[in-house]
Amino acid sequence: MAILVEMRKEELMIEQPEVNKEEVYQTKDLNLWYGDNHALKHINLDIFENEITAIIGPSGCGKSTFIKTLNRMVELVPAVKTSGEIYYRGRNIFDKNYEVEELRTRVGMVFQKPNPFPKSIYDNIAYGPRIHGIKDKKILDEIVEKSLRGAAIWDEVKDRLKENAYGLSGGQQQRLCIARCLAIEPDVILMDEPTSALDPISTLKVEELIQELRKNFSIIIVTHNMQQAARISYKTAFFLNGEVIEYDQTNKIFSTPSDKRTEDYITGRFG
């Protein structure tokens, strides 16, 4: 534990303005089943705006399922059932009148593996604004540049905007996907292990980017990599077997966890 605390002192301490923050997400007794498999059990979490919230836990603990529930992408899986409530900015996302497209327009998502569209770099970024009715070429040009700059990839691609996105490296593709997400200026960005398919250098770039994005967005990130959670997040939730074992400030979780299972996991005794 001592070593861990030492590491934390250097790495952590991301300045967090402790003003009155509003919750972006509140889950109330959220349960989810895949068929008979009870994948999420009685989840009660409050997630605050303009913070990076990390979700950690061993494989199959429900962390990906949880984040996909927040924008209802989980419903693409057949035979999914949920109970309980998730409030996004005070509104229950399971409400019948809440259009899922509206939710996903406010809540962007970055996936585990980069998934650009098989289109040009420009069209990838312009896709989101276009489907939401923004057609003006000049405005689109601006959005594309701003988003690519926001995702720290503009300098690498500015001369090849018309080229197919699949010509980019994996790390560039992932930053492109983040840029695509930024293009519709979402409120929250969900990230599902965004660096797990990337090499260390690309990972570092994406992590720096995430830090940068925190200023304007609320970010919820699922990660398999505990160092990553420690490096970039302000709060961490530890999931195990579909339950939230512990949810607290990241430095607390990584230095003095209150639950034995959290301690076992972060010290590498399992998972």
Added chain:
Amino acid sequence: MLWMKGVFNMSSQKYAATLSVQEMIAKKKRQRKNWSEKIMPVILQLTAIISVLTTLGILFTLLVETFAFFKDVSLKEFITGNTWYPFSEPGQYGIMPLISGTLRITGIAILVAVPIGLAAAIYLSEFASDKVRRVIKPVLEVLAGIPTIVYGFFALTFVTPILQKIIPSLEIFNALSPGIVIGIMIIPTIASLSEDALGSVPIAIREGGLALGATKLEVTLKVVLPAAVSGIVASIVLGISRAIGETMIVSIAGGSTPNLGLDITGSVQTMTAYIVQVAQGDAGYGTTIYYSIYAVGFALFIFTLIMNLLAQWISNRVKEDY
């Protein structure tokens, strides 16, 4: 170190055959007849060569007979003449009316098959439940297995009378009815192959679109469809090639009047239908009429070749790699 001993013991263990596994493998290898390793590639190569040779042989026959035809008829008349009347004296061999007939029927077939086939493919791939897909896909494929002669009589005795009620001036033999029926015939080809193309677009790409707040239809039309376009173009071209080459349906329901123009209500003749008509025995061996079927066949060959090259070019230009 006990475990190391165990490993060591195992490697030298003798089985019932009193040989180690490695020794048994070596023995088998000596026994195994090596001829199959040597002869199989030769046989496989031979089969590949046979198919190439057959193609070349067909092309050769076609060329020889076509050449014989052009001893009697000038190439210029063949290509630019606008009357096809081989049974007159002297015969007139302008192929344009036959090409015109083929194009009219193919055009109608495409107008029927592409929208319906594509819509069916999109439905099956993106919107149908697994249950529905499992029922509809085999049915579609059965449709592809119906002999074309059945389609021919379906056109003549079922579709034509219905069309005649709608268009009173429609003749018994016309281009419209076989065109529509050929369209129906190639729907399964287009639907099934396009569905495969749509289905092979990675789910991750769809998720990327949905996560941006796009509706399912927006994702389908603006992401999935463009991504699958090369497979879709390929399916359409295959369908067109089948329409161009279709013989039975047009022979039965299309009539046998070669004419130039855009009329689809009267009797027409296509290239294939002409070949059938002559092959049925109207012409003796060695006559110009006899040779003309090879010339028409050769024209048909050029036609489909151009189609295929065009399709490749189109699909290379619009392809979106993933």
